[in-house]
Amino acid sequence: MTFLRSRIFRSLQPLLAVLIGLVIGLLITRLAGENPWHVLKILINSAFGSRYDIGMTLFYATPLILTGLAVAIPFQAGLFNIGAEGQLTLGALAAAAVGCVFPDIPWPLAPVLAVLAAFFVGGFWGFIPGWLHAKRGSHEVINTIMLNFIAAGIASWVTLYVLKNPESQNPETKAVGAGYLIHHFQSFGDAPLSSAFVLAVVAAILVSVFLWRTVLGFQLRAVGQGESAARTAGIDSGKMKIIAMFLAGGLAGLVGVGEVLGNAGRFRLGFSPEYGFIGIAVALLGKNRPAGVVAAALLFGALHKGTSDLDLETENVTRDLSLILQALIILSVSAVGLWDWFNKGRPMVNGGRT
Amino acid sequence: MTIKTYVSCWLLLAAFLVPCAFGADFKVALVLDKGGRDDKSFNSAAVRGATKAKDELKGLSLKIVEATDDNAFESLLRSFAQRDFDLIISVGVSQADAVKKVSARFSNKHFVIVDAVVEAPNVQSLIFQEHEGSFLVGAIAGTMTKTGKIGFIGGMDIPLIRRFELGYGAGAKHVNPKAKLISNFVGVTSDAWNNPAKAKELAVSQYGQGADIVFAAAGASNSGLFDAAEEQKKFAIGVDSNQNWIKPGYILTSMLKRIDKAVFDACSDDLKGGFNGGVKRFGLADQGVDFSVDEHNETILPREVRARAEKLKAEIVSGKIKVPDYYQKKK
Numbered sequence: 001m002t003f004l005r006s007r008i009f010r011s012l013q014p015l016l017a018v019l020i021g022l023v024i025g026l027l028i029t030r031l032a033g034e035n036p037w038h039v040l041k042i043l044i045n046s047a048f049g050s051r052y053d054i055g056m057t058l059f060y061a062t063p064l065i066l067t068g069l070a071v072a073i074p075f076q077a078g079l080f081n082i083g084a085e086g087q088l089t090l091g092a093l094a095a096a097a098v099g100c101v102f103p104d105i106p107w108p109l110a111p112v113l114a115v116l117a118a119f120f121v122g123g124f125w126g127f128i129p130g131w132l133h134a135k136r137g138s139h140e141v142i143n144t145i146m147l148n149f150i151a152a153g154i155a156s157w158v159t160l161y162v163l164k165n166p167e168s169q170n171p172e173t174k175a176v177g178a179g180y181l182i183h184h185f186q187s188f189g190d191a192p193l194s195s196a197f198v199l200a201v202v203a204a205i206l207v208s209v210f211l212w213r214t215v216l217g218f219q220l221r222a223v224g225q226g227e228s229a230a231r232t233a234g235i236d237s238g239k240m241k242i243i244a245m246f247l248a249g250g251l252a253g254l255v256g257v258g259e260v261l262g263n264a265g266r267f268r269l270g271f272s273p274e275y276g277f278i279g280i281a282v283a284l285l286g287k288n289r290p291a292g293v294v295a296a297a298l299l300f301g302a303l304h305k306g307t308s309d310l311d312l313e314t315e316n317v318t319r320d321l322s323l324i325l326q327a328l329i330i331l332s333v334s335a336v337g338l339w340d341w342f343n344k345g346r347p348m349v350n351g352g353r354t
Numbered sequence: 355m356t357i358k359t360y361v362s363c364w365l366l367l368a369a370f371l372v373p374c375a376f377g378a379d380f381k382v383a384l385v386l387d388k389g390g391r392d393d394k395s396f397n398s399a400a401v402r403g404a405t406k407a408k409d410e411l412k413g414l415s416l417k418i419v420e421a422t423d424d425n426a427f428e429s430l431l432r433s434f435a436q437r438d439f440d441l442i443i444s445v446g447v448s449q450a451d452a453v454k455k456v457s458a459r460f461s462n463k464h465f466v467i468v469d470a471v472v473e474a475p476n477v478q479s480l481i482f483q484e485h486e487g488s489f490l491v492g493a494i495a496g497t498m499t500k501t502g503k504i505g506f507i508g509g510m511d512i513p514l515i516r517r518f519e520l521g522y523g524a525g526a527k528h529v530n531p532k533a534k535l536i537s538n539f540v541g542v543t544s545d546a547w548n549n550p551a552k553a554k555e556l557a558v559s560q561y562g563q564g565a566d567i568v569f570a571a572a573g574a575s576n577s578g579l580f581d582a583a584e585e586q587k588k589f590a591i592g593v594d595s596n597q598n599w600i601k602p603g604y605i606l607t608s609m610l611k612r613i614d615k616a617v618f619d620a621c622s623d624d625l626k627g628g629f630n631g632g633v634k635r636f637g638l639a640d641q642g643v644d645f646s647v648d649e650h651n652e653t654i655l656p657r658e659v660r661a662r663a664e665k666l667k668a669e670i671v672s673g674k675i676k677v678p679d680y681y682q683k684k685k
Contacts, residue, residue, distance in 0.1 A: 169470065169512040319422050
């Protein structure tokens with residue numbers, strides 16, 4: 001048992017879990033009549049095989065880093081943010097709206113403006129349930145779910161009736177002005193990987209500094225660890241919760257930067273394959289710590305890209321089976337918490353460090 | 355092991371290997387949209403055409419994939435183009451942007467897109483005159499309705515489906531000027547192609563408002579309408595594929611959109627080296643769109659109604675009737 005508690009084993013746990021999930025998943029593809037070794041090769045090759053593939057993996061990881069943070073920060077303050085999907089929808093819509101309404105703003109200023117719009121509109125959408133929770137005591141889970149629906153409705157309405165692209169059959173807005181577009185990195189082929197990825201990583205570093213190196217961050221975590229104790233110590237718990245939800249919404253809103261400015265050049269309805277909800281799994285997997293979130297997002301990105309070619313390269317692995325494969329790996333990694341349960345009699349919320 | 359078994363083993367192996375090595379040198383990829391291969395409608399028709407091409411044309415191999423989300427189209431198309439596929443067929447309007455991007459990047463590959471126009475020398479766009487076929491089933495509905503009210507359920511609210519709606523309403527009004535059209539759409543995103551529950555809700559509501567015949571152009575969502583028709587003992591009209599068999603006795607007819615034929619022809623033309631970029635249109639004249647009569651609906655669709663529809667068809671083909679086209683109306 002001492003080995004199981006050792007630091008080395010702890011840090012290897014997630015890796016081990018990925019391997020276990022992978023083995024189980026590959027055995028299932030064996031049942032479907034595929035050679036598991038072959039499937040594994042396709043998976044790795046599709047995620048990291050070429051510069052383009054690596055670029056796509058990082059591209060998929062970008063929004064997941066942000067939504068992972070958007071779930072992790074409220075977790076640290078004792079809140080559960082299920083609203084990242086709505087926050088990112090409105091953030092992206094805001095970035096596109098600024099770009100459509102003021103198309104002539106020149107380059108360095110335009111993206112900055114769009115980034116601010118995405119951050120503050122997304123942040124506002126997080127602020128609402130935060131404020132309602134702090135001041136009126138209504139439950140943030142219900143409120144964030146409901147706000148997801150409202151955000152989807154607003155996005156549909158704006159896209160179809162206000163900013164509709166008249167040249168396309170697809171539900172999307174007009175293109176943003178040329179000055180808004182962020183260029184793709186040249187070294188990843190045609191992958192739409194842009195500085196939005198750098199932005200996401202920088203955001204993760206800033207969140208880490210904020211939570212563990214500032215007084216405000218300490219107070220925020222204190223509220224999450226024990227609200228009444230924090231209040232006794234003179235911390236304004238309501239304020240901390242509002243800050244946590246505002247930051248979360250803002251970070252989710254930044255997903256729009258990579259999508260609108262870095263990829264499509266416009267807002268497309270339904271562009272997110274539920275990044276906001278996958279963000280919950282990313283945050284849990286990353287143990288609600290920014291570095292963990294980045295690592296988990298990279299894993300999810302690689303899985304998403306890796307499984308995308310399975311349908312194409314094999315005879316029997318359909319899109320459903322590749323989803324099962326993804327889910328199994330996620331499940332086994334999430335089950336890492338079980339180790340802690342056995343060792344300490346309770347799951348570790350905070351990665352063992354307080 | 356005797357020499358005989360040894361030799362026959364090798365022969366057996368060779369029999370398996372030879373077709374792989376020499377037979378299939380023309381590779382076709384079919385990329386389906388979110389409805390999936392078993393939508394019994396739009397995507398199914400494309401799958402049928404491509405599978406027929408694989409079975410009947412020598413030296414053609416086929417790979418069918420479904421996209422998991424709207425971001426995946428471009429990745430899939432690119433993966434096929436990078437490999438040794440010769441012809442890549444994209445089904446559905448939501449793939450238009452991806453085809454445009456990828457076809458420009460891989461100018462030596464051939465692409466086909468169904469339902470949208472992509473202007474590039476290496477892209478063939480297959481367009482159907484949906485308004486003409488919808489006019490005919492509209493006329494059938496207008497003749498057969500007892501309440502004077504007919505319904506329309508569209509999948510995703512896009513001009514393509516508005517085109518069905520406009521033709522359908524015009525057909526009904528042509529034979530029955532007092533006919534009233536109740537119209538709803540399942541949704542505004544591509545998920546609308548695969549939401550039978552919502553389609554059923556809309557159908558039940560339309561039947562409740564007095565409609566006795568409902569036409570749905572909603573991909574895999576159509577099955578919701580058919581369930582509602584059976585429960586309420588009312589009539590439905592299917593779309594794209596011949597859907598009469600799904601609920602025999604409740605499906606009056608189906609507006610056929612012969613994607614299967616168009617996809618088959620695209621494969622066979624390209625195999626023979628006769629690929630042409632540009633737009634190919636399919637209408638009533640070449641049976642690219644039509645209405646279906648088979649053993650499942652001949653008892654419920656009276657002979658004289660059929661005869662009338664056939665007469666209208668001839669009049670549209672000869673140009674005597676002009677069917678309003680939503681695409682023209684918009685411009």
